Amino acid sequence: MQKKIMLNPFSIFFIIILGILLTYSLSWSTFNEPLTVPMMLFLTFILITLLLFSKIFNRTFPEGTFVKRSFRINLIPWTLLAILSMAAEFVYEKAIPIIEILVLKSGYEYTSFGGIPGFHVFAVTFVSFLGLYCWQLFLEEKRWYLLLLSVLFVSFPIMLFNRGGFIMNLSSMFFIFLLHKRTMVIKLKYLSAFVLVLILLLYAFGIFGNIRSDSENAAKDITDSSFILRVGQATEEFKNSPVPDPFFWAYLYASTPIANLQYMTENIEPSNNLTLFITQTVFPDFIGKRVEEKIGRTVQQDQRRSPVFNVSTMFISSFKTLGFLGMLLTYFYFIFFVFLYSYMMKHMHTTKIIGIAILCTIAIFNMFDNMLVFSGLSFQLVYPILFWIYKKL
Structure with missing residues (x-):
């Protein structure tokens, strides 16, 4: 059986948020306390509207819009x-x-x-x-x-x-x-291969985490995850489960952004500063930092559930500057940016597949940080435009 793929950043963002919430609900760490009512309402609103914007995106950019073959260069x-x-x-x-x-x-x-x-x-x-x-x-x-x-x-x-x-x-x-x-043949062997590769990647992620954080013990046994189990406050439920310890790294990286976001919304008073909101959530980080240096203003420090885990979704800087209003403004700015950039890619017949793929990646990692301002990823969006200019010249 063949099934058409209607891929867009909004459906990806929806799947990631839902998956993180399901992961969060496992409660394998004492960091992950039950979500508050305001946080539940906010995330529910995001999930519902993402389904709406996903449908609008698919109608605006129907199947085949971004699949024209790339131009060839030396x-x-x-x-x-x-x-x-x-x-x-x-x-x-x-x-x-x-x-x-x-x-x-x-x-x-x-x-x-x-x-x-x-x-x-x-x-x-x-x-x-x-x-x-x-x-x-x-x-x-x-x-x-x-x-x-x-x-x-x-x-x-x-x-x-x-x-x-x-x-x-x-x-x-x-x-x-x-x-x-564009279309994929859904077969059990393909699905099994995907799951196996994903499991291996998550396990490798944990092994690298052991080496990076506790190199002395890792030199003896790279599977030794005692460090992360301790600092991540693993519950007895996880320790007694059949899940190998290195997978705890992936669990924490997936769930602590929500834990940190909720903790900070309860313990931080927003500064209500529009200028800092713009430098933190609109400008690329290498520009925003310089603007803040010029005006002599900086955003307040994070307050996290644990100093070891510093990710807290794309919304935390906007909360620290404009509260829940800032979180909503950041979300709608992301919606606007995706539609604008996708429209540009539709008319730039060079590397538009790559441009849309990077947007989908941004949608995934927005649940860890604001990827639109993180130049290490978002700056890649400049190159499809530069290739288009190169082609024109």
Whole structure:
């Protein structure tokens, strides 16, 4: 049986919020207290309206709108630029984090890798985007050198020991695949393979978490998750369950954003500052920070359930500046941005599949942070526009 895929950022956002709420309800950590009435009402409103906007999106951009094949360019100069960008970052820092940590075991602190000032954001986002472009070309042409280039470039974040950036790239690759296929044959073996790959990725995520956070014990046993069980306040229910301990990392990363958001809405008094709302939720982070430095104002610090977990959804900065009104404004700004950018992609016949795939990835990770202002991901949205300008010129 074949089933048509009607993929859009709103349906993805709906599935992610619902999935996180179901995960949150497992109560495997004492961090996750029952949701308050205001939080339940807010999330229910978001879920209902996302279904509405998903339907509007599918009518506005019907099937086939974004699947026109990409334009072909000479990859050699772009490949050289990407490789030189990666090399320049490593030379500047005098280290390749993943080798320092896993091979040399030199005690290198991965958080110290800042890259070349002013260049790092371009390097990470351009290399990742080029990897996505090579992946799209591979799906169209089935040339294996394109697959090798794609794997090399989308793996740049993992070379920096950045699990989040790597998972974001994998997410965009998955959405490019779905948009490229347009239809999928639903078979048990495909479903089983997807579940197996997902389980392996979540397990690997936990193993990397053990290595990053407790390298001394991880050197002896990489499956030793005692650190995260302790700081994540795992309940006896989880400890006695058959679920392997490394999966607790994925559970916490999925559930603590809601826990932190609820905790802060109960313990923070909004500043009611429109300027800070704009710098925190509209401007890209590298611009917003500079504006705040100029005006001499900063947003108040987070108050989290635990200092170890600092993610708290796309809504927390807007709550700290304008309360629940700010959360609603941030949500509708996201809706507006998706429709505007999708309209632009509809008329830019270059890499629009990649643009929509990145929007879907943003929708997923909005439940961890505001991805529209996080330049490490959102800046990738600039390249489809630049490729369109390049084509015109």
